[in-house]
Amino acid sequence: MPRTRLSGRTRVLAVTVAAAALGATCYGAGVAGAHDSVPRSDKQIPNLTDVVSEIKAYYGDTVDASGEHFPSATGNYAKQVAGIEAKATAYLEREVRHEGHGHGGHAAKPAIVLDVDDTSVNTYNYELEVGFNYTPATNSAYIANKNMQAVFGMQTLTNWAADHGITVFWITGRPEAQRADTVRNLAAVGYKPAADTDHLYLKNAANPPAYLPCGATCTTIEYKSGTRKHIESLGYNIVANFGDQYSDLTGGYADKTFKLPNPMYFLP
Incomplete structure (x- = not known):
């Protein structure tokens, strides 16, 4: 984000x-x-x-x-991510064995939500290239011309969830202008669920959705939790929410959260 x-x-x-x-x-x-x-x-x-x-x-x-x-596939980052994914996979396996999902006894379609940067794809090379000095211009140029590699194992976990009847959504702080590049990158590194307009949510400062009362002034927590609330209003139960920032995970509207490691930056 x-x-x-x-x-x-x-x-x-x-x-x-x-x-x-x-x-x-x-x-x-x-x-x-x-x-x-x-x-x-x-x-x-x-x-x-x-x-x-x-x-x-x-x-x-x-x-x-x-x-x-x-990042190295044998490095400590990859090992830590693998441990988190193993717990998440075991949890999702239990979820798909349950016949009913949702709250209050009402069946709802199971779903998972993922952030994009450093949850689905890894920004490590970009961060080093700019000396950890993020700017919208350098970020947009990088995303337009290069594919960030998948966070180790996350495409496998995501594809497994989709294959077992769990709908996949992405909620990212990337701007709407980066939609096409984000879709291209996710597909290029092995994410099979469709990152179409119904399943990939980006920030739209010029025309914020009506379901976000804070409009273009939303904090990260307001934007992400409000979008999860919207997804659940469409008849889904978000069984798991994945993010590398606590602001990706705070605010409710998910049964369980999984925090991916990211020592490179912090977003409130």
């Missing part, structure tokens, strides 16, 4: 990796502290070069012949 506050994002990137190195388990509290406190000494600020090195080591930085960077 798009990022807009670069300085805050860079600060949180550093604090997140530093917290991980110290074995911190309360990510949310660490992020809140990053926004609310001002360092009194340089010793309280992780060295940004070291932070980037930690990120590259965690992803198992791999460089191809053209100089593109990719």
